[in-house]
Amino acid sequence: MCIRDRYMGNELIREFLRFHGLNNSADLFDKELIQKQMSSKSGQSKHLAYYKKDEDVPRLYVLVKGEKTKKEASLEKDMKELNKKYQQILQAGRQIFSVAVNCLQLLHSFKETQKNENLVETIENYKIQLGKYHKVIINEGKPEGNELITEAVMQEHKTKFFKYYSDKNIDGIIEVLLSLRVNALQIAPELRKNLVYELIRNDIFNIESNDSFDFVVAILDINNSSLKHAITSLISVISSTLRGVEYLTYKNNMCIIERIVKTLKEQENGSVTQRFCIATLQKCSIKDTVIPTLVEHDLIYWTINLLNKSLNSKIHVFCLDFSSAMLANIIHTPSTLQYLEHHPDMTLQIIESLLRLIRENIPVSVLMHILICLSYLSKENFAQQIEECNFVDRISEFVEYYSQINTAENEALEIDKKTVLDLCAHMFHPKDTTLDNSDTMELNELKTEDRIREYENEQ
Numbered sequence: 152m153c154i155r156d157r158y159m160g161n162e163l164i165r166e167f168l169r170f171h172g173l174n175n176s177a178d179l180f181d182k183e184l185i186q187k188q189m190s191s192k193s194g195q196s197k198h199l200a201y202y203k204k205d206e207d208v209p210r211l212y213v214l215v216k217g218e219k220t221k222k223e224a225s226l227e228k229d230m231k232e233l234n235k236k237y238q239q240i241l242q243a244g245r246q247i248f249s250v251a252v253n254c255l256q257l258l259h260s261f262k263e264t265q266k267n268e269n270l271v272e273t274i275e276n277y278k279i280q281l282g283k284y285h286k287v288i289i290n291e292g293k294p295e296g297n298e299l300i301t302e303a304v305m306q307e308h309k310t311k312f313f314k315y316y317s318d319k320n321i322d323g324i325i326e327v328l329l330s331l332r333v334n335a336l337q338i339a340p341e342l343r344k345n346l347v348y349e350l351i352r353n354d355i356f357n358i359e360s361n362d363s364f365d366f367v368v369a370i371l372d373i374n375n376s377s378l379k380h381a382i383t384s385l386i387s388v389i390s391s392t393l394r395g396v397e398y399l400t401y402k403n404n405m406c407i408i409e410r411i412v413k414t415l416k417e418q419e420n421g422s423v424t425q426r427f428c429i430a431t432l433q434k435c436s437i438k439d440t441v442i443p444t445l446v447e448h449d450l451i452y453w454t455i456n457l458l459n460k461s462l463n464s465k466i467h468v469f470c471l472d473f474s475s476a477m478l479a480n481i482i483h484t485p486s487t488l489q490y491l492e493h494h495p496d497m498t499l500q501i502i503e504s505l506l507r508l509i510r511e512n513i514p515v516s517v518l519m520h521i522l523i524c525l526s527y528l529s530k531e532n533f534a535q536q537i538e539e540c541n542f543v544d545r546i547s548e549f550v551e552y553y554s555q556i557n558t559a560e561n562e563a564l565e566i567d568k569k570t571v572l573d574l575c576a577h578m579f580h581p582k583d584t585t586l587d588n589s590d591t592m593e594l595n596e597l598k599t600e601d602r603i604r605e606y607e608n609e610q
Contacts, residue, residue: 305353312355316366321375328381331355335388344392351389351398358398364406371410376424379414383427386411390434399435405444408435412448420460421467433473436480445481446490454478455504458517468514475520482524492532499536502528506545510552515567519574526578550575 161184168177308327315323335346354360356367370382386407389395399407415428432450435441445451454474461471481487482501491498505521505528513521525546529537537543554572558564 305349309353309355313357313366316370321373321378324370325377325381328378328385332381332384332388343388347389347392347395351394355385355389358401362402364401364404368406368410371407371414380424380427383411383414383424383431387427387431387434390431393437396435396438396441400438400441403440405441408432408441408444409448412445412450416453420457421465421470426467426469426473429470429473429477433477433480436477439484439486442481442484443486443490445477446487451478451481451501455501455508458508458513458521459504461513462511471514472516472520475517475524479520479523479527483527488527488530488532491528495533495536498528498533499539502533502536502540502542506540506542506549509549515571518571522571522574522578529579546575546579550579 165177165180168174168180308331311323312327315321315327331350335343338346356364358364358367367382367386370378386399390399411428411431415425415432418425418428432445436445454477457466457474458471460466482491491501502525505525508521509518509525525542529542529546550572553568553575556564556568558568
C-alpha cells in the first residue's frame with residue numbers, strides 16, 4: 152500500500168474519533184503514530200510485511216482506494232451470474248408459455264370437430280391455469296396481491312356461479328370455482344384469511360341468505376370429477392379459518408361435512424380431490440361439534456386403513472399428514488372418548504393398530520400424530536384394553552428402539568428424533584424425566600390437548 156493511502160486512512164480514523172468526542176483516544180492514536188514514524192526503517196518494513204496479500208489489507212484502506220475486497224468482487228461476480236441465469240429461466244418460461252398457448256389454440260380447433268365433454272373441461276381448466284402462470288411471468292416471479300379481490304369482481308363471480316348452475320352449465324361452474332381458488336392463491340398469504348371472510352360476507356353459497364344448504368349440496372352431488380375437484384378446492388379454502396368452518400356448518404348442520412366424507416371415500420388414494428377433502432375435514436375437526444359426524448361415518452377406521460395402505464403403496468404425504476392430524480383431533484374430543492368407552496372392542500382394535508404403526512417406516516409428522524392418539528387412549532378409562540395389548544411395555548420398547556436410530560450425520564433427522572422422544576417422555580412418562588432430552592422442563596406442564604393444537608396449527 153502507498154504512503155498516501157496510509158495517510159488518508161489515518162486521517163479518517165482521527166476524524167472519526169474527534170467527531171464522536173473520543174479526544175483521549177485520538178491523542179493516544181497521534182502519539183503512537185509519532186512513535187511509529189520515529190521507529191527504524193527496518194521495523195516499519197517488518198510491520199508492513201504482514202500485509203503482503205490484497206485480502207489481508209484492512210478494509211479501511213480498500214475503501215480509501217475506492218476498490219472492492221476480493222470477497223466483495225467474488226460476490227458481485229456470483230450475483231451477475233445468478234441474474235444471468237434468472238433472465239434465461241424467465242425467457243424460457245415465456246417461450247414455454249407461448250408453446251402452451253399455441254397448443255391450447257390447436258385444442259380449441261380440435262374441440263370444434265369432437266363433441267367431448269372432458270376435452271371441453273380440460274381446455275377451460277388449462278385456460279385458468281395459464282392465466283395464473285402468465286401473471287407470474289409478466290411480474291418476473293415477484294409475488295403480487297396486496298389487494299383483495301374487489302367487491303365488484305366477487306359479485307360478478309357469484310352472479311355467474313348461480314347463472315351457470317341455473318343453466319346447468321357445468322363448464323361455467325368449474326370456471327368460476329377455479330377462478331376463485333386461483334384468486335386465493337395469488338393473494339399475499341397474510342391477506343388470504345381476509346379473502347375467506349369476503350367469501351363468507353358475500354355468502355358465496357347462499358347458505359345464510361336462504362337458510363339452506365341446498366345449492367352447495369346440489370353441486371356436490373353432481374357426478375362430474377372436474378366439478379368435484381373444483382368445488383372441494385374452494386370449500387378447502389373456506390375451511391381454513393374458524394369462521395369458515397362455522398359458515399360450512401351453519402346452525403350445526405353437517406350436510407356439507409357428510410358430502411365431503413362421501414366424496415373422500417370415492418376418490419383414489421393420493422388424488423388431488425382426496426387431498427382437498429382430507430384438508431377440509433382436518434380443518435373442520437377443530438370444531439368439537441363436527442367430530443360425532445366424522446365418527447359416525449367411520450373416519451377413524453378409514454384413516455387407519457389409509458395409513459396401513461401407505462406401507463405397501465405410495466400415497467401422497469399430504470394425505471397421511473393431514474388425515475393423521477384429523478385422527479388425533481377426533482380421538483382427543485370428549486364425545487369420542489366417551490363413545491370409545493362404550494365400545495371396548497373397537498378401542499382395543501384401534502390401540503393395537505396404532506401400536507403396530509409406530510414401528511413402521513412412516514413420516515415423522517404422522518408418527519407424532521399417532522403417538523398423540525395413543526396418549527389419549529392411555530387413560531385409566533381404558534385400563535382393560537391397555538393391559539390386554541401390553542401397552543406400557545410396547546411403548547417402552549418403541550422408545551428404546553427409536554433412541555437407537557443413528558441420526559448423527561443428519562441434523563434434521565436428529566431434531567426429529569429428539570422431538571419424538573421428548574413427546575414420549577411428556578405424554579407417557581410424566582413423572583419420569585430420564586427420557587426427557589429437552590433443555591427445560593417447562594414442557595412437562597403443557598397439557599396434551601395443547602400439544603395437539605400446536606401440531607395442528609403447524610399444518
